[in-house]
Amino acid sequence: MNEVQSPNEAAKTLDGWYALHDFRQMDWEAWKLADESVKQHALESFSALRKQYAEVEAQQKGSYAQYYILGQKADFVFLHLRETMNEIGELERAFNQSAIAPFLLPAHSYVSVVELSNYMGKPGTDPMENPEILARLKPVLPKAGHICFYPMNKKRDLQDNWYMLSMDERRAMMRSHGLIGRSYAGKVKQIITGSIGFDDWEWGVTLFAEDPLQFKKLIYEMRFDEVSARFGEFGEFFVGNLIQEEAWDELFKG
Numbered sequence: 001m002n003e004v005q006s007p008n009e010a011a012k013t014l015d016g017w018y019a020l021h022d023f024r025q026m027d028w029e030a031w032k033l034a035d036e037s038v039k040q041h042a043l044e045s046f047s048a049l050r051k052q053y054a055e056v057e058a059q060q061k062g063s064y065a066q067y068y069i070l071g072q073k074a075d076f077v078f079l080h081l082r083e084t085m086n087e088i089g090e091l092e093r094a095f096n097q098s099a100i101a102p103f104l105l106p107a108h109s110y111v112s113v114v115e116l117s118n119y120m121g122k123p124g125t126d127p128m129e130n131p132e133i134l135a136r137l138k139p140v141l142p143k144a145g146h147i148c149f150y151p152m153n154k155k156r157d158l159q160d161n162w163y164m165l166s167m168d169e170r171r172a173m174m175r176s177h178g179l180i181g182r183s184y185a186g187k188v189k190q191i192i193t194g195s196i197g198f199d200d201w202e203w204g205v206t207l208f209a210e211d212p213l214q215f216k217k218l219i220y221e222m223r224f225d226e227v228s229a230r231f232g233e234f235g236e237f238f239v240g241n242l243i244q245e246e247a248w249d250e251l252f253k254g
């Protein structure tokens with residue numbers, strides 16, 4: 001009788017800052033009906049919050065980015081990174097209790113943690129001693145012209161079960177994935193966040209680019225690569241345009 005061997009060694013993950021993708025819908029009706037003083041107070045409280053986010057980023061204790069979302073899934077995404085999940089909870093509460101919150105209604109959210117896996121790790125080296133890796137675990141979010149976000153899983157079907165493959169098989173596929181990704185260096189920056197146990201999908205994929213067409217090209221090319229073609233399952237896609245800090249006042253005049 002053949003001995004049953006478990007081929008599936010779990011990948012080791014390196015985990016960095018916690019992430020909240022906070023998607024909001026503007027209640028323009030309520031905004032138009034609100035008194036000037038209420039609006040003024042709301043704008044001041046919102047501006048104070050954003051100032052705090054920028055300060056946290058300047059102190060290298062987190063990061064923040066803000067984008068308009070296209071289409072009807074949401075109007076804005078506020079993307080936050082923090083050292084702890086408690087800080088994510090606190091900033092969420094502070095936002096929800098602020099005077100802008102009644103106008104910026106929840107549309108969607110995603111909770112995850114910046115993740116690197118050891119598929120490409122160099123044996124015999126401690127990744128946590130590598131400044132490049134440390135910087136990737138605690139990244140300053142790029143303020144690129146465009147963002148693309150979607151959640152994804154790796155399939156667990158009988159024939160195509162990622163979690164039943166050997167480490168070597170998975171590593172080979174991730175190498176090919178990485179090679180495609182690297183050919184977009186300078187065009188698309190990716191931040192992969194792990195969300196097993198935190199949210200409904202296994203990973204969040206957040207991409208940044210100056211040219212949004214590069215999102216489509218990269219994702220399309222990856223669809224033909226085995227790890228995405230056989231194992232990738234994808235949730236809703238969100239795409240957006242950068243909001244410059246000074247654009248908010250103009251925007252709320254509407």
Ligand code: VOV
Nearest residue numbers: 116117119120178181182188190192203205219222228232
């Ligand atoms: C923009 C380019 C780009 C580059 C350079 C890149 C490279 C790499 C490397 C080298 C590695 C492995 C080591 C690590 O760093 O973790 C990964 C890991 C990962 N990726 Fe990736 N990826 C990119 C981009 C990129 C995209 C566009 C997607 C979405 C896939 C698609 O079909 O829509 C993606 C997904 C992932 C995921 C979900 C993981 C974790 C998988 C796991 O099982 O653990 N990724 N990725």
